[in-house]
Amino acid sequence: MSKNETNDQAEASRRPGGRSARVRADVLRATLETLAENGPNGLTMSEIARRSGVHATSIQRRWGGPQNLILDALLTYSQEQLPVPDTGSLRADMVALARLIAAYLNTPLGAALAHALAAAEDDPQLTESRAQFWQARYDAVRVIVDRAVDRHELPADTDHQLALELLVAPLHFRALLIRQPIEEDWIERTVDTLLRGLTGQGPG
Incomplete structure (x- = not known):
């Protein structure tokens, strides 16, 4: 040998x-x-x-090919940096997930990756990889909504993807577009506003 x-x-x-x-x-x-x-x-x-x-x-x-590399790298990194919270309540899960995303976007690598994907040209292979990445993330975190439905915190016909998009989009908008800090109070107010829209009620 x-x-x-x-x-x-x-x-x-x-x-x-x-x-x-x-x-x-x-x-x-x-x-x-x-x-x-x-x-x-x-x-x-x-x-x-x-x-x-x-x-x-x-x-x-x-x-x-590069598109498979991108998809594997982003999914692996997001699984490491953005584990799915399981606190026992919808509001706490949403707040915890928002905190994780905010922390991710506040790192140099997280911000650079988000910018790179947002600014990339829409060639077919990259578009497919980007769509697969976001679908995989939705599939991973939709359990938050599933658990809330099982606990009767949300209606059974809740649109899982819309609920998650309404949580994620303001975080990206604030961090990447208007470049404002994502503070704890802002996270909680955003989650409470989202929950009022989903349930017709304030925070429980």
Whole structure:
């Protein structure tokens, strides 16, 4: 066995998931960095290979193309940074989710990624990846609405996606367009306004 193979095995034993997990993490990190700095249209396999230290053919073989890289990187990052709250009440879940989104948008990488996706040209592949990303996020957090319906906090015919869009959109508008701080009081007032629209009642 060569020295390099021995080193690779030792590295795999030290890291959960081994070399494959490390390679994936390096590639996704490089993808996020490139996406934040250059936008989706500036993301190339050669640049990802340079930043990650992983050969371009290996990246191509595993992900197929830049649009799949973007989707995987954004979904993985959002799952890490934006876990779905489960507090036991709709209002508290909404406030907790809004806090997580605000914190995400307040980081240099989070803000850069949001800007990059918003400003990207609408080529068909990127449009599909962006739509898949947002649909996956909606599917992940719609459990907040499902639980609220089960607890009779919301009507059974509540539009899940509309409810979540009405929460997320003001956060992005404030952070990315008018560049104003997202304060705790603002979050709670926004959630209470949304809940009055969804239920016809004030905060419980």
